Amino acid sequence: MNKRLPIGLAIIMLGVPCSLLVAFTHYPAIQALINSFWNNASSRRPSRFVGVENYQALFEDDRLAQVLINSTIYALGTIPLAIGLAIGMALLVNSRLPGTTLMRLSFFMPTMLPMIAVANIWLFFYAPGIGLASQILGIFGLPSINFLGSTDTSLASMMFVAVWKEAGLFMIFYLAALQSVPTNLKDAAKLEGAGSVRIFIDVVMPLLRPTTIFVAVNALINAFRLVDHVIVMTEGGPNNSSALLLYYIYEVTFRQRDFAYGATLTVLMVIMLGILAIFQFWVLNRKAHYQ
Amino acid sequence: MSNGLNKILLSTFAAVIAALWALPFIYSVWTAFHDEKYSANFQWDAPWTIANFLEAWQAAPFSVYFFNTLILITIILIANLILCTLVAYAFVRYKFRWAGFLFALIMVQLLISPEILIVENYLTLSRVGLTDTIIGIALPYLTSAFGIFLLRQTFLTVPKSLDEAAQIEGAGAWRVLWNIYVPLAWPIYLAYSLVSISFHWNNFLWPLIVTNSPEVRPLTVGLSVFATVDSGVEWSLVNAATLMTTAPLIIAFIIFQRQFVANFMRAGIK
Incomplete structure (x- = not known):
C-alpha cells in the first residue's frame, strides 16, 4: 500500500513542476478567456470591458471564415493521407524485400528535419522556373506551375509538405505495432487458406486500431500546432488561401498587434481542440469495441 | 511461380517510392554542394564544391x-x-x-x-x-x-x-x-x-x-x-x-x- 505523501516532500516534488505547468498552460488559457472580454489598451486610454464584442467580431471576420475552411481541409486532407501512407510504408519496411534499411531511412529522414528546413527544401523544390518541380514538368514539355503563388494550389502544396514530414514518424508507430502482431495468428489464418490481403484486413488491421487512435490524436494536435511552414513558405497567402488558424493567431497578435482579438482566437482554438479530441476519442473507441 | 515475379515487381515499386520520397532532400543536398548556376539546371557532371558552406557560415x-x-x-x-x-x-x-x-x-x-x-x-x-x-x-x-x-x-x-x-x-x-x-x-x-x-x-x-x-x-x-x-x-x-x-x-x-x-x-x- 502506498504511503501518505508528507507535506514537505509534496512541496519539493510537486511544487516547482506544477507551478511552472500552471503558469504556462492553465493560467494563459484562463487569461485568454478573460482578455477576450476586454479591448486593447492604447496610449490614450486603458483597456476596457467590452463583453462579447470580440466574439461578435469573430462572426463578421471573413478572413477567419476562410482560415477555418483552410484548417478543416488541411486536417481532413493530411491526417488520413499521412496515416494511409504510414501504414503502407510500415508494411514495405517490415517486409522481407531487399533494401529495407535504406527505405526506412528515406521515409523517416523528413521527420528528423526541422519544419524550417523542410520548408526551405520544398520552397526550393516548388520555386517556379527554377525548382525541381518545374524542371521535371519541363522535361515533359509542360509549363511550370507557381505552386505556392496561386490560390488554387497553395494549400494543397502545403498539405503535401506536411504529409511528407509526418508520415515517416507515424510509420515508426505502425512498424512497432506490426512487429508485435503474434505470428501464430497469421500462421493460423494461413492454414485456413487466407491470402496475404485477407490476413492484413482481418487479422492485422484490427490489431492496428490502438495505434491508429494514438496516431490520429497526435496528427490532429500537430495539424493545429505546427504552422512553421506557413510562416516560411507563403505567409498564409496568396489571398489567405494557405492561412491556418494558428498562423492567423500569430499574424493578428504579433504583426497587427491586436492582442485582444488574438486572445479571442486562442479561446476559439482551445475550444475546438477540446471538442475534436473528445469526439475523435469517442468515435475511434466505439469502433474499437465494435469488433 | 508468379511469386518470384511478384516479389521483383514489389521490390521495384518500393525502391521507386523510397527514391521519390527522398528526392526533394537529395536534390537539396546536391544543390548545397554545387555552384549557384547549377541550382536551376541540374547537370549530373557539375563540379562539387564546399564553397557554399563556407560562405553561408560567414x-x-x-x-x-x-x-x-x-x-x-x-x-x-x-x-x-x-x-x-x-x-x-x-x-x-x-x-x-x-x-x-x-x-x-x-x-x-x-x-x-x-x-x-x-x-x-x-x-x-x-x-x-x-x-x-x-x-x-x-x-x-x-x-x-x-x-x-x-x-x-x-x-x-x-x-x-x-x-x-x-x-x-x-x-x-x-x-x-x-x-x-x-x-x-x-x-x-x-x-x-x-x-x-x-x-x-x-x-x-x-x-x-x-x-x-x-x-x-x-x-x-x-x-x-x-x-x-x-x-x-x-x-x-x-x-x-x-x-x-x-x-x-x-x-x-x-x-x-x-x-x-x-x-x-x-x-x-x-
Missing part, C-alpha cells in the same frame, strides 16, 4: 545560433528529466488527496501545448521582462506532461517488492528513487531525451516570437532569417545553410538509427 552568426540551441536544449532537457522524475515518483509511490484530479490537470498540457498559448505566454514573459532571452524560450517547456506520463507508466512497472526491500535496508525516499526507480527506467530516459532534443532543436514559432536579437536566436530562427534576408535568396547558399544546421541531427540519426527507432517505438507505444 554570412550569418551561425556559431552563435548553434551555441544558443545547445544551451536551450540542455536547459530544457535537464529541467525535464529532473522535474518529470519528481512528479512521476510522487504519483507512483505516494497517495495524496486530489491525486487523480491533479494528474488530469497535468495531462491537459498534452492537448493544449504551449504553442497554442503563444499570445498569453508572450504577455507573461514581457511582464516579467524575459522576452529576448534563452531562458524565456525555455520556460514554458521546462515541465512536460508527456515526460511525466511516460515516466509514471515506467515507474508503475517497478516491482513493489524491490521498493520494500530497500526500505527494510533503511533507504529513504531519495535513495529508493536514485537506486531503484531511476536505473530501471534508464531506456525510457534515453528515449525521452532523444524525443526532447529533436523537438526543441526543431522548434520554431515560439523562439521566433520571443527573440529579437541575433545574440539569443536559436538555429531555426537564425536559419529562417538567413533564408529570407541574409542570403539574398541564393538557393545554393540557403540549401547549404539548411543542411549545415540540421547536419548534427541527421548524423546522430544515422549513427544511432537502430536505437533511435526502437526507442521512438517504445516512447510511442507505452
Whole structure:
C-alpha cells in the first residue's frame, strides 16, 4: 500500500513542476478567456470591458471564415493521407524485400528535419522556373506551375509538405505495432487458406486500431500546432488561401498587434481542440469495441 | 511461380517510392554542394564544391545560433528529466488527496501545448521582462506532461517488492528513487531525451516570437532569417545553410538509427 505523501516532500516534488505547468498552460488559457472580454489598451486610454464584442467580431471576420475552411481541409486532407501512407510504408519496411534499411531511412529522414528546413527544401523544390518541380514538368514539355503563388494550389502544396514530414514518424508507430502482431495468428489464418490481403484486413488491421487512435490524436494536435511552414513558405497567402488558424493567431497578435482579438482566437482554438479530441476519442473507441 | 515475379515487381515499386520520397532532400543536398548556376539546371557532371558552406557560415552568426540551441536544449532537457522524475515518483509511490484530479490537470498540457498559448505566454514573459532571452524560450517547456506520463507508466512497472526491500535496508525516499526507480527506467530516459532534443532543436514559432536579437536566436530562427534576408535568396547558399544546421541531427540519426527507432517505438507505444 502506498504511503501518505508528507507535506514537505509534496512541496519539493510537486511544487516547482506544477507551478511552472500552471503558469504556462492553465493560467494563459484562463487569461485568454478573460482578455477576450476586454479591448486593447492604447496610449490614450486603458483597456476596457467590452463583453462579447470580440466574439461578435469573430462572426463578421471573413478572413477567419476562410482560415477555418483552410484548417478543416488541411486536417481532413493530411491526417488520413499521412496515416494511409504510414501504414503502407510500415508494411514495405517490415517486409522481407531487399533494401529495407535504406527505405526506412528515406521515409523517416523528413521527420528528423526541422519544419524550417523542410520548408526551405520544398520552397526550393516548388520555386517556379527554377525548382525541381518545374524542371521535371519541363522535361515533359509542360509549363511550370507557381505552386505556392496561386490560390488554387497553395494549400494543397502545403498539405503535401506536411504529409511528407509526418508520415515517416507515424510509420515508426505502425512498424512497432506490426512487429508485435503474434505470428501464430497469421500462421493460423494461413492454414485456413487466407491470402496475404485477407490476413492484413482481418487479422492485422484490427490489431492496428490502438495505434491508429494514438496516431490520429497526435496528427490532429500537430495539424493545429505546427504552422512553421506557413510562416516560411507563403505567409498564409496568396489571398489567405494557405492561412491556418494558428498562423492567423500569430499574424493578428504579433504583426497587427491586436492582442485582444488574438486572445479571442486562442479561446476559439482551445475550444475546438477540446471538442475534436473528445469526439475523435469517442468515435475511434466505439469502433474499437465494435469488433 | 508468379511469386518470384511478384516479389521483383514489389521490390521495384518500393525502391521507386523510397527514391521519390527522398528526392526533394537529395536534390537539396546536391544543390548545397554545387555552384549557384547549377541550382536551376541540374547537370549530373557539375563540379562539387564546399564553397557554399563556407560562405553561408560567414554570412550569418551561425556559431552563435548553434551555441544558443545547445544551451536551450540542455536547459530544457535537464529541467525535464529532473522535474518529470519528481512528479512521476510522487504519483507512483505516494497517495495524496486530489491525486487523480491533479494528474488530469497535468495531462491537459498534452492537448493544449504551449504553442497554442503563444499570445498569453508572450504577455507573461514581457511582464516579467524575459522576452529576448534563452531562458524565456525555455520556460514554458521546462515541465512536460508527456515526460511525466511516460515516466509514471515506467515507474508503475517497478516491482513493489524491490521498493520494500530497500526500505527494510533503511533507504529513504531519495535513495529508493536514485537506486531503484531511476536505473530501471534508464531506456525510457534515453528515449525521452532523444524525443526532447529533436523537438526543441526543431522548434520554431515560439523562439521566433520571443527573440529579437541575433545574440539569443536559436538555429531555426537564425536559419529562417538567413533564408529570407541574409542570403539574398541564393538557393545554393540557403540549401547549404539548411543542411549545415540540421547536419548534427541527421548524423546522430544515422549513427544511432537502430536505437533511435526502437526507442521512438517504445516512447510511442507505452
